[in-house]
Amino acid sequence: MRVSSAEETIQRLIFSLSELEQLGQTLISGHSNFNVSSKTYLRITLGTLQASGGAIYCFHPSDNHLTLAASTPESEMSPIEIEQTEVETLLECSLIALDTPPESLQQFIDRNAELMDGNVKHRLWVPLKIHDEFLGILSLSGLFGRAKFEEWEQELLNILAHQISIAIAYSRIVEGIQSEKFRLFMLAESAPQICQLLQPEDAAEQVVHQAVALLDANVGGLMLIQQAQQKLELRYIFPPTLLISEEAGEDDKETLSISLDSDESETSESDVKTSLDMLAGVVKEGKTNRCFTKADNLFGGRNLMAGPIQGRDGDILGVLVVGDKEERGGRTAEFTDEDEVLIDSFAKQAGVAIENAHLHQEALEARQLQTEMEEARKIQENLIPDTLPDIPGYEVAGHYEPRGPVGGDYFDCIELVAGGWGLAIADVSGKGMQAALLMATLRAGLLSELSSARGRESDESVDMKNELIDMAMTLNSLLYVSGTEEKYATFFYSHLNPDTDILTTLNGGHNPPIIVKNGGSIVWLGEDVGGLPLGMFPNDMVPLIAKYEAEQTKLESGDLVIFYTDGVTETVNIDDEFYDEERLEQIAKKSHGGDAPSICNLIYESVMDFQGDADQFDDLTLLVLRKK
Amino acid sequence: MANKLDIQIRAERQYAVLETAGYLNDALGEKLSKKALELIEKGYTQLVINLDKTALINSIGISILIEIIEALEEREGTLNFCGLSATQERTFRMMAIAKYAGIFPDEKTAIANF
Numbered sequence: 001m002r003v004s005s006a007e008e009t010i011q012r013l014i015f016s017l018s019e020l021e022q023l024g025q026t027l028i029s030g031h032s033n034f035n036v037s038s039k040t041y042l043r044i045t046l047g048t049l050q051a052s053g054g055a056i057y058c059f060h061p062s063d064n065h066l067t068l069a070a071s072t073p074e075s076e077m078s079p080i081e082i083e084q085t086e087v088e089t090l091l092e093c094s095l096i097a098l099d100t101p102p103e104s105l106q107q108f109i110d111r112n113a114e115l116m117d118g119n120v121k122h123r124l125w126v127p128l129k130i131h132d133e134f135l136g137i138l139s140l141s142g143l144f145g146r147a148k149f150e151e152w153e154q155e156l157l158n159i160l161a162h163q164i165s166i167a168i169a170y171s172r173i174v175e176g177i178q179s180e181k182f183r184l185f186m187l188a189e190s191a192p193q194i195c196q197l198l199q200p201e202d203a204a205e206q207v208v209h210q211a212v213a214l215l216d217a218n219v220g221g222l223m224l225i226q227q228a229q230q231k232l233e234l235r236y237i238f239p240p241t242l243l244i245s246e247e248a249g250e251d252d253k254e255t256l257s258i259s260l261d262s263d264e265s266e267t268s269e270s271d272v273k274t275s276l277d278m279l280a281g282v283v284k285e286g287k288t289n290r291c292f293t294k295a296d297n298l299f300g301g302r303n304l305m306a307g308p309i310q311g312r313d314g315d316i317l318g319v320l321v322v323g324d325k326e327e328r329g330g331r332t333a334e335f336t337d338e339d340e341v342l343i344d345s346f347a348k349q350a351g352v353a354i355e356n357a358h359l360h361q362e363a364l365e366a367r368q369l370q371t372e373m374e375e376a377r378k379i380q381e382n383l384i385p386d387t388l389p390d391i392p393g394y395e396v397a398g399h400y401e402p403r404g405p406v407g408g409d410y411f412d413c414i415e416l417v418a419g420g421w422g423l424a425i426a427d428v429s430g431k432g433m434q435a436a437l438l439m440a441t442l443r444a445g446l447l448s449e450l451s452s453a454r455g456r457e458s459d460e461s462v463d464m465k466n467e468l469i470d471m472a473m474t475l476n477s478l479l480y481v482s483g484t485e486e487k488y489a490t491f492f493y494s495h496l497n498p499d500t501d502i503l504t505t506l507n508g509g510h511n512p513p514i515i516v517k518n519g520g521s522i523v524w525l526g527e528d529v530g531g532l533p534l535g536m537f538p539n540d541m542v543p544l545i546a547k548y549e550a551e552q553t554k555l556e557s558g559d560l561v562i563f564y565t566d567g568v569t570e571t572v573n574i575d576d577e578f579y580d581e582e583r584l585e586q587i588a589k590k591s592h593g594g595d596a597p598s599i600c601n602l603i604y605e606s607v608m609d610f611q612g613d614a615d616q617f618d619d620l621t622l623l624v625l626r627k628k
Numbered sequence: 629m630a631n632k633l634d635i636q637i638r639a640e641r642q643y644a645v646l647e648t649a650g651y652l653n654d655a656l657g658e659k660l661s662k663k664a665l666e667l668i669e670k671g672y673t674q675l676v677i678n679l680d681k682t683a684l685i686n687s688i689g690i691s692i693l694i695e696i697i698e699a700l701e702e703r704e705g706t707l708n709f710c711g712l713s714a715t716q717e718r719t720f721r722m723m724a725i726a727k728y729a730g731i732f733p734d735e736k737t738a739i740a741n742f
Contacts, residue, residue: 033694033695035695036695036698036699036702037698175691178690178691178694178723179687179690179691181723182690182719182723183687185718185719185722185723186719189715189718189719193715209683209684212651212684212686213651213684213685213686214686216653216686216687216688217686218651218653326653326686326688327654328654328688328691328692329654329658330654330655330658
């Protein structure tokens with residue numbers, strides 16, 4: 001009997017050595033994930049020790065929980081909580097017989113016996129540990145035909161438990177390395193990727209997505225500072241369904257903004273009670289912060305971390321937020337100091353990306369504006385006459401000079417079908433395509449009016465003054481419906497009958513032209529009978545504010561009429577002085593006696609001399625009419 | 629990108645395709661792992677994971693994919709991925725996942741390369 005028992009022992013020892021070798025191979029085979037290899041470890045352990053059943057429980061220190069990694073026979077178990085004192089007791093023990101456990105563990109065993117038993121009747125626990133690190137429990141049930149372990153079997157059990165502990169620790173180290181490798185790669189990879197995004201919306205979305213993945217988070221958001229209103233405004237949130245859960249609804253932008261008003265954002269660490277406090281604090285202090293809050297109206301009650309988004313010059317552009325960090329097994333984890341470093345580093349890259357996208361957007365808008373300006377300029381220049389007609393008994397000359405962004409000056413001299421001549425000068429408000437289109441509308445409307453009934457002086461019943469007033473009302477209505485309140489045109493129209501030398505004029509809010517009489521005296525035309533600019537108010541309001549009026553002047557030989565836009569009188573010199581009406585009057589008197597083109601040129605040169613090197617932003621237009 | 633977690637399974641005689649939709653984090657990863665291990669238990673050793681509708685993967689998602697590869701390796705099986713974005717493909721290569729699993733542009737090619 002003694003020989004056969006010795007032989008059996010030797011055979012089991014040989015088997016054990018072979019199984020231990022297999023354990024070692026499992027460990028170095030590359031199957032680092034203990035979730036996968038735990039069943040193999042348990043099978044080898046049970047086979048070596050000839051135990052009928054058992055289980056391996058893994059300890060998760062982040063939240064002091066034990067989870068079932070493997071069991072024979074197979075069973076399932078929800079994670080169970082374990083107190084720190086109980087962990088400390090387990091660390092002090094090597095083998096624990098469950099019928100006589102240490103007193104400090106009795107409560108834990110009683111509390112969880114039902115949960116942990118499952119299909120396994122546990123009899124013996126071996127704490128899994130390396131030095132002072134508790135890793136889990138190896139639990140064994142009945143032994144085949146034996147009441148208890150021999151001493152050498154206990155030693156073998158300790159060796160196997162140590163192997164399993166090494167496997168768990170190794171698995172965690174590898175998982176940690178993989179996780180860090182993943183994070184470093186993501187950090188390196190994300191920078192060029194997000195910097196390539198040229199649309200601010202795309203950049204915001206990618207920044208949040210990358211941050212969420214990088215930090216194993218489940219929610220994230222990007223808020224940028226709205227400088228004008230001193231608010232943080234939400235630009236992107238992940239998952240987007242978070243918005244739907246907002247009480248106020250997804251369209252209520254107010255709920256997605258945080259005031260950065262100094263009184264409201266005064267925060268210290270102890271004041272941080274909500275994510276709103278935290279986000280305002282991150283902007284104010286320019287450094288990463290964390291909080292766990294239940295009272296929150298943006299991200300809900302969540303474990304949050306936020307880092308400042310900075311531009312190239314160090315200005316805070318906004319805040320990057322992540323929340324609900326997770327661990328394997330669905331457990332929520334707290335953000336660590338390392339996570340703070342990570343979000344800080346990522347937020348720096350994100351700042352460059354977001355700034356790039358916004359700069360690109362601005363450049364695109366500027367280019368689009370420039371293109372529009374060029375198109376508008378072409379439209380406008382096509383509306384200005386290249387040459388002016390010869391009016392019998394008169395000289396006429398004009399000059400148009402575009403200066404700066406497209407304004408909207410217009411002048412024309414039109415021979416009327418019904419006889420006579422129409423001289424128009426106008427200045428459309430605003431700039432760019434809208435101004436050019438409004439000017440085109442004005443010109444089309446004017447030509448249409450002039451080609452129909454206006455100017456039929458041969459019909460004695462027609463009162464020219466009323467004709468011009470009617471025309472002004474028609475043009476006012478046309479421009480009012482064509483533009484906005486800010487879009488209007490100052491307009492001065494003159495009808496010249498060269499047979500009678502009667503000049504009938506109407507002023508729609510334009511600079512009054514000057515008449516320099518043959519004797520040198522000055523008359524300002526339309527100064528006392530000025531109406532409103534065209535298109536500023538609807539027709540029914542015009543009479544209530546300032547109705548259009550017309551006046552008539554008889555021109556005599558040598559009389560000079562100078563029409564101009566405010567680009568002349570509002571030209572500034574380097575001392576910020578206006579050229580003004582006084583200088584225009586002086587040069588007009590001085591020029592008296594010359595022909596129309598030379599007078600026009602003299603006035604222009606005078607304005608240019610006055611201007612010197614000062615920048616100008618408004619077009620300059622002159623139209624000169626002289627009775628021979 | 630809505631974070632609607634979903635897994636579609638198309639099991640044929642020789643192989644099975646698992647198609648994920650949403651953020652591959654712990655929640656979706658655990659679902660994927662459970663489905664994959666069930667298929668492996670049923671004897672499937674050729675699996676395709678289609679990530680076309682998964683734009684975002686975190687480190688836990690990666691570790692779960694590695695776990696599935698290891699579980700398949702134990703049965704001498706093969707895992708092929710498809711529908712990866714360029715960044716995901718680079719990540720998989722950097723994480724050495726590409727050493728133990730195939731990466732293909734689409735499901736058809738992934739299936740044809742078992």
